[in-house]
Amino acid sequence: MAKTEEIKAEVMELGKRARAAARVMATLNTQQKNDALTSMAEALVANSERILAASEKDMEAATGRGIGSSLIDRLMLNSVRIKEMAEGLFDVAVLADPVGEIVKGWRVSNGLEIRQVRVPLGVIGIIYEARPNVTVDASGLCIKSGNAIILRGGSMAHNSNLALTKVIADAVADAGLPRDAIQAVTNPSREAANELMRLNHFLDLLVPRGGPELIHTVVSHATVPVLWAGAGNCHIYVDESADLDMAQRIVINAKCQRPSVCNAAETLLVHRAVADEFLPRVAADFIAQEVTIIGDETTRKLVPQALEATEKDWYTEYLELKIAVRVIDSVQEAIDHINKYGTMHSEAIVTRDHGSARKFTEEVDAAAVYVNASTRFTDGGQFGLGAEIGISTQKLHARGPMGLTALTSTKYVIEGTGQIRS
């Protein structure tokens, strides 16, 4: 109990300091924020040894606990990765500053001049897993957007995160910004994370970055506003009118180019009229690329190598070289399948028919809906939005790739000459 109170006090203290820092951050001009980003980048490189020593401790502990190689790879820092983090900060410095944008402005009949102005959100919390680069990437985006950040990284990367946080917070202070603009929760317990989820009045936004379990926990327990980057159970629908060569290229790209990411395709829907011709062709490519095919009955007739699909497969985000395939009878059936089983991330139709394209883009309920292109383009960089803090699959505030603008709010500024309401 005493310990719980202590953790509560620690997290609330972080919140208070962050709020005070956020007040200052909101008044900075772009040059000051860019100078801080440059200072952070330079400090990372200058302090490489110290950061790598901390990372070494995390790696030893992880190896000792028999952690798998893909997790170890995420966790690992080396001098190349430190340079990449620094370059990421320079990239953020180059982006346009969202703060101060006049989103709208008008004058009403009594002469009041109303402007809707973009402002920082204030204090942003982030809970993430064992990827130390998130410590730097998220901090950079928050600094550029004029916010203060409270970081709560995975316990496996504890030493790396504390070292990185110290280096970049010092650098921010060296540049004349409040040191508390970047803080980390030093207590590695789950209780500390839970406190962060309920830090109303101090936290304006909490961003969970990680797997479905983390997001589920945050959504269920948080009382502060949350923006989540959810799963991507993405579909490609090959219409009866599709250019089948194009469809083949798109399907193979969406599934195989990088299967472990959220905008990779997980299910292929094929119109019955072209299934005979299309499925054996695309299946040959899949097999050549070692993709396991899971199919409905019709698919299994056309592709003998296909395994049997169950209801569960339509819901599954495989994130590996595996694809579910279903033959359907109409664009309507494709839309219904996607709206039922999908996660509202990225969905594509391949078609030559204008009406099908229009119906699909209008009726599919997702962050990004594609006509004749791979779902793999759902990404802040590919969209030309610059660095992103994730891809939102929620509908409130931000949907799709979340760039700097997602880290802002607006306020109305109203200037008058003594107007009163009658």
Place this chain on the structure above:
Amino acid sequence: MAKTEEIKAEVMELGKRARAAARVMATLNTQQKNDALTSMAEALVANSERILAASEKDMEAATGRGIGSSLIDRLMLNSVRIKEMAEGLFDVAVLADPVGEIVKGWRVSNGLEIRQVRVPLGVIGIIYEARPNVTVDASGLCIKSGNAIILRGGSMAHNSNLALTKVIADAVADAGLPRDAIQAVTNPSREAANELMRLNHFLDLLVPRGGPELIHTVVSHATVPVLWAGAGNCHIYVDESADLDMAQRIVINAKCQRPSVCNAAETLLVHRAVADEFLPRVAADFIAQEVTIIGDETTRKLVPQALEATEKDWYTEYLELKIAVRVIDSVQEAIDHINKYGTMHSEAIVTRDHGSARKFTEEVDAAAVYVNASTRFTDGGQFGLGAEIGISTQKLHARGPMGLTALTSTKYVIEGTGQIRS
């Protein structure tokens, strides 16, 4: 336990039906939605008797329970109020349709054409107190923005709400729209409301409309996204450079014109340099209008009628003819007071100094910040945004008066010619 399961099943069934209706609502054109609004308005007037009979039951029950007169007044329906609700629907029909707006659009280097398009949120839940007009107002806004709505009104207005819901849902069906676009939770228990707060996957947004207690309950318990219209502890700061005649008009208007609403002023901050001259003048007006003055020490010296202010007064939204008054030393002190005690609603400075105006509008953290105007203008109608569902004091998604746009999301539509990612 069996009852809990039943309530759960009922609310989930509402959610499923609403989701199906929302799919259709999203595809409607503006004319179809406007026809439905007209049909609703006409049905209200045509069914006045039936609605008034239901209202009569609620009134009898409320009178029997000895409910206070202001609550009774909110609860009461009569033929004038029914006509007002109908007129409100015609007003919404005249508003521009937010759905289909292309918020942004551009082409990236590989030729992909990206459009960010405004779309309905989907299913909107609303929990409100004993104001039957909200049943109609909220439904009208949801229909116009292409959403389905699930209504959960206060139990005191149960009969009125059910009668109104039946009339407008029938009218929507008569106009060819899905009847389930407007549904009400018929179970009046608190458990039913709690189920609505956790109806993830079916509810895209929950709007609590009511007092701080309701909002607190929803924010603490909801796992679905929430937009709240919070309290307004609004301030007027009279700067040392203020035109004192203008300041007096603004202060009196902001406090007295309609003291029971959220954009009325609750605290007056006066710069020490003008306190001697200003406070006795404005106090005379206050006293003439029967406003109780609660002051700090300096105020009490200048205004003998003032009662003593405690720390709690600075936090209080009186919502009546009562004002807290504090004398301060600088615009910075005014900003700090407001950011500490305020609720981020509407804040005003009266000044002739450009630097003070700029500093105040930049540093005060609120939905609406005024220079030389009354806080009473924070309102969708006064801003020229048309009807509103409330005034958001949160920072995510919508801040300030929430019109139709607050009930929408966006999706990216990306059209290509076979682009794949390399």
